[in-house]
Amino acid sequence: MTQVKAALLGATGAVGQRYINMLGKHPTIKLEILMGGESAGKKYGEAVHWLFPEAIPEEYAKAMVKTADPESAKGCDIVFSALPTEVARDIEEKFARAGFTVVSEASAHRMDEDVPLMIPEVNAEHLKLLEKQGKKRGWKGKIATTPNCTVTGLAMVLKPLIDAHGAKKAIVTTMQALSGAGYPGVPSLAIADNVIPYIKNEEEKVAKEARKILGTLSDGTIKPHDIPMGVTCNRVAVMDGHTETLYAEFGEEVEPQKIVKTLAGFRSEPQKLKLPTAPEWPIVVRSENDRPQPRLDRMAGSVPGMAVTVGRVRSGIDKKAIQLTLLSHNTIRGAAGTAILTAELMDREGYTG
Numbered sequence: 001m002t003q004v005k006a007a008l009l010g011a012t013g014a015v016g017q018r019y020i021n022m023l024g025k026h027p028t029i030k031l032e033i034l035m036g037g038e039s040a041g042k043k044y045g046e047a048v049h050w051l052f053p054e055a056i057p058e059e060y061a062k063a064m065v066k067t068a069d070p071e072s073a074k075g076c077d078i079v080f081s082a083l084p085t086e087v088a089r090d091i092e093e094k095f096a097r098a099g100f101t102v103v104s105e106a107s108a109h110r111m112d113e114d115v116p117l118m119i120p121e122v123n124a125e126h127l128k129l130l131e132k133q134g135k136k137r138g139w140k141g142k143i144a145t146t147p148n149c150t151v152t153g154l155a156m157v158l159k160p161l162i163d164a165h166g167a168k169k170a171i172v173t174t175m176q177a178l179s180g181a182g183y184p185g186v187p188s189l190a191i192a193d194n195v196i197p198y199i200k201n202e203e204e205k206v207a208k209e210a211r212k213i214l215g216t217l218s219d220g221t222i223k224p225h226d227i228p229m230g231v232t233c234n235r236v237a238v239m240d241g242h243t244e245t246l247y248a249e250f251g252e253e254v255e256p257q258k259i260v261k262t263l264a265g266f267r268s269e270p271q272k273l274k275l276p277t278a279p280e281w282p283i284v285v286r287s288e289n290d291r292p293q294p295r296l297d298r299m300a301g302s303v304p305g306m307a308v309t310v311g312r313v314r315s316g317i318d319k320k321a322i323q324l325t326l327l328s329h330n331t332i333r334g335a336a337g338t339a340i341l342t343a344e345l346m347d348r349e350g351y352t353g
């Protein structure tokens with residue numbers, strides 16, 4: 001792969017920091033430009049409220065945060081966006097019009113019909129949407145998106161359950177970490193000693209985005225998957241790592257052991273292409289009764305934090321149903337990691353620059 005020069009919108013945020021953490025030693029992507037809102041014009045190390053125990057890499061600590069403007073990213077092949085949704089639509093489109101390839105975490109463009117919503121293990125072929133996007137919009141560049149942090153782990157588990165066993169219905173309950181709400185996020189007095197059984201707009205997003213990602217591409221458009229989904233989202237006092245329980249129904253009887261084998265053996269395009277951020281095995285299945293747990297399993301995978309951990313695989317109310325618990329790191333697999341993996345796939349397939 002060629003050396004890709006990258007810029008980052010929203011560099012000071014919870015997800016932006018994760019990019020800095022992950023791209024510091026990336027073999028092919030070099031993060032060169034940091035952009036922000038209120039922090040523009042300041043040194044990154046002075047502007048950021050750094051959330052990791054390890055120090056900010058020196059070259060970034062000293063870097064000047066630039067304004068979120070295409071001129072700031074001149075010379076870069078790719079622009080990662082970790083902007084809040086409210087400002088993302090306009091700013092990302094400005095970059096796409098100016099000729100940049102944008103990979104965005106924000107929800108602004110996720111459901112646009114000509115914008116791919118990517119999890120490279122699940123829907124690598126959806127990148128083909130980009131072939132028509134520029135012409136239709138009159139952009140020299142393009143926008144690809146990655147899903148809501150809760151969707152990523154879920155869609156990665158549903159994909160093999162649908163393909164290999166014909167899963168027909170999914171009922172999901174989530175226990176979502178605090179970092180999923182950005183910094184400073186949920187007030188401490190609201191969440192300490194508590195569970196909040198509501199996250200605004202989240203349940204609708206989980207079902208809609210999962211169906212688009214699991215959908216099929218035909219004649220240049222995506223037909224969303226029709227799997228019915230019931231979703232309940234909760235915020236819990238965990239720092240990182242979204243836990244979800246999944247109740248899946250099938251058209252015929254399924255053996256829990258066969259489901260375990262299917263999930264543990266799941267591999268896809270990023271593994272075949274040996275992309276640098278692809279975990280060797282995207283789903284890790286644990287056999288212990290008390291796993292997965294956020295503290296123990298959120299960094300699972302040969303690329304830490306990029307594997308989804310599944311446990312407690314067992315039958316449901318009859319043998320046509322399966323229950324399981326899954327866990328994925330929300331700012332790695334659910335955000336920066338999947339966006340970086342998408343950029344690696346785009347680069348390999350000639351969509352960057």
Ligand SMILES: NC(=O)c1ccc[n+]([C@@H]2O[C@H](COP(=O)([O-])OP(=O)(O)OC[C@H]3O[C@@H](n4cnc5c(N)ncnc54)[C@H](OP(=O)(O)O)[C@@H]3O)[C@@H](O)[C@H]2O)c1
Pocket residue numbers: 009010011012013014015016035036037038039040068081082083084085087105106107147148149179180181182183184330331334335
């Ligand atoms: N947290 C997660 O687990 C997660 C997972 C998946 C997707 N996402 C999505 O990723 C995006 C970022 O989330 P986050 O949790 O990192 O948010 P965050 O902590 O609130 O950070 C927001 C970032 O955006 C910048 N920003 C705000 N307004 C701006 C403007 N007008 N122009 C330029 N930059 C501006 C801020 O820069 P300044 O500090 O300089 O103002 C900051 O760097 C959101 O769309 C979120 O929905 C988050």
